[in-house]
Amino acid sequence: MTTQPAPHAHPFDHRMAVFGADDEFVAAALPFLTEGLGAPGEPPPVAIAAPDKLDLLRDALGADVKEVGLLPHTEWYTGSAANAVAQGAGYLAAHAGPGGRIHLLMEPEWDGRAGRSTRETTEWLRYEALANLLFAPLATTVLCAYDTRTAGTAIVEAARRAHPDSGVYEDPVRLTAELDAVPLPSPPPDVERLDEPYTEAVRSRAAGRGLSRVDAELFTEAVTAAAAALGPVTGALLWGEAPACVVELHAPRRVDDPLAGFVPPPVPDLEPDQGLWFSRQVCAYVDVRDDAHGATVRLQYG
Template identity: 65%
Template sequence: MTTFAHPATPHGVFDHRMAVFDTDAEFLTAALPFLTEGLTAPGEPAPVAITTPARLALLRDTFGDAVGYVPHTDWYTGSAPNAIAQGAGYLAEHAGPGGRVHLLMEPDWTGRAGSSARERTEWIRYESLANLLFAPLATTALCVYDTRLAAPEVITQARRTHPDTGGYEDPYLLTAELDAVPLPEAPADAEPLPVDAVAAWAGARGLAAADAELFAAAVGEAAHSLGPHRAEVRVWGDAPACVAELRVPGHLDDPLAGFVPPPGGLRPEPGQGLWFARQVCAYVDVRGGTGPAATTAVRVQYGR
């Protein structure tokens, strides 16, 4: 298996900011100047606010139709990788030259993003990797955190992912820390299975035929992304949380694996490797060992 070094991080002008508040008045204190900055920025389309319907109404009272408004339940509709695809697609279609646009952004902490410790960790990973993924772009993002909705540990961790907080940490180091947490052991009844038998197995464990085929395709894309070595595959679980774990020799040292949008379109398509798997599955976890006998494990879980 190929060993990947850290890719060179482009030195762009992505401006990734954070604001924390616990009242609507404090929210407006942060949001109004930010959106006004976007309205007066040369070469930019109108700024966009992605937040709760109640906060959108507050902003509309000031800006009327001059600003774009998106309920955050329409933007954050799935996993953190889905949010990356949503953001990349929006910038490609609507941003000004070089990705120029101001985006005020707030995940739905009463929904999936705040539903479990695992989901909260995935969102912190997303916030950290955004600094690398969008580095080449002239996008300005203000991530707003309401202490009444976001858990205290989320806000503490989020300060490590925004360069303007004073607590910012290198995304490579932060994601390495997240990936150092071992995955739960596979259950004793996990069974070895060829990749081409995954669809039939998943169907027998309760996934509908279309879902079983999609899960099998994700496992196949993950296997293809891991290089020429034939992956050892074990499967376990029942619908909807069918799980496959692939292991190959070597060390995958790239925290952006499967997060970088593919050229030519953002919709999941065959041939996209880990991007495809991350888009169609609830979770894709990558763990790489160290040393000459290292192995890389990729664990793919279809549903939550």
């Protein structure tokens, strides 16, 4: 088990605890929650973890348990990494103290979506890295709990690179650039080239590939929002069968922003350049790749 205080280079205090036994989890979590209980100007700390770990905390906290929020992680991590960003931003806006002050213990649901594939692990590492930029202005203190019994060694070692207290922390922009340096798989032989107007083409072709009317409409809205954010789109491809339909957009302008689509908009009504936020909330995956010719954005629904 390893855990240590994070450096205070900016208000956001992003820590990591690694453990492989129940008593090690309690040994890391209890001091953190106690720290939150004693922090002036903060609301009660919250633990978001597996139900069995919440039971451990109830026993360990004793009378203090009524002062700590306990939330099963299945109620927090309900979708993609981009959904987790939205969940976190919304929670802080509604419940944190001034400047985002609150202590959050957070355990990803590694038995669920977050750990089910290498693809998902990559997306989670991206989320952990970008959190250092997205939440940097906030005085939020987070302890990310990594159980080697469920997360596994490879995931833990990768996650260390996204936590400032790990000793192997890497700049988030450099780390996400490394993730994006991996080439996207080539489209399959049955790929379709879409003609303009792309909105109508996506709606009809996605439905033809098995998406329900509602899902086809939502996917079309996500593609349309991404196209608006990119500016002029010079080409579009579609492939796959429901639920994993894919559209790839090509644009002559680079995106050049690792946070594109991850920054929560300040108001509900999105501006055109915020379209990737909506796309990331709707789609299972949104991949952005820049090159000398512009940008490629690949959206997968389901």
